[in-house]
Amino acid sequence: MNTRAAHQAAPLSEAVRTRGGQVKEIPLIRIAPEERREVKARAFQAFLNADWAVFTSANSIDVTVDLLREYSDKSLKELFAGKKTAAVGEKTKKKLEGFGLVADLLPDTFDAEHLASLLVNDMSSGQTVFYPKSKQARTVLQDRLTKAQVKVLAAELYDTVPEQRSENALERSLLHREIDAVMFASPSAVHSFYRLSSVKARARFEERGCYAVIGPVTLEALRTYGATAIAVPDKYTIEGMLDSISQYKPDSDTEMGAEK
Structure with missing residues (x-):
């Protein structure tokens, strides 16, 4: 899931498709x-x-x-x-x-x-x-x-600010496990995610999925909510974030990159 604002979503979505992945754009913030x-x-x-x-x-x-x-x-x-x-x-x-x-x-x-x-x-x-x-x-x-x-x-x-129009699509995607990873490019997107989604939907997603971040400040914001299923990149770029998702192991006791 690409959570970037609608006018900024294209580069990240294209990077996912270039790697053969599928991406769902659900903007969680607007400027x-x-x-x-x-x-x-x-x-x-x-x-x-x-x-x-x-x-x-x-x-x-x-x-x-x-x-x-x-x-x-x-x-x-x-x-x-x-x-x-x-x-x-x-x-x-x-x-x-x-x-x-x-x-x-x-x-x-x-x-x-x-x-x-x-x-x-x-x-x-x-x-x-x-x-x-x-x-x-x-x-x-x-x-x-x-x-x-x-x-x-x-x-x-x-x-x-949170993109309220995405609330229903976000909830449905999490509950139905339509996505494997939620990608965050800013702390604001993280805060909006927790504001717009329910505890039940997040728990359902976290049974199999993971979160991915593009920067240390975004990672810090995600950790404040107690999230643990996080794919942490070695380098904070789009490519680094996508690498961390592909390398993420659901059964791991630690976050990817946490010891580096």
């Missing part, structure tokens, strides 16, 4: 962009004033591009000229490249903690960071940069 003009106007000015633009998700890039196109007639290359750009992971880096932009900084480990450490080491004194994020975003990146006396111009430009 709700910020609509208040005063908030967007402040965010646009913050972008213009910043030395760095830091992106921790593909969604943060999409909403930033929409913001810039709404408030300026200049091209993206012109608007980003003179700024450095940081991406939290390979997927975010490729999203930037899709808009003709380049990530100047990319951590070896794809999470906010390692990205913050790289930024602190790479930034010059007095530089500022534009940080577009969701209302559900963790505070770790902003907290670590602020602690290092980096000025962060944070802008909450969107919210990630």
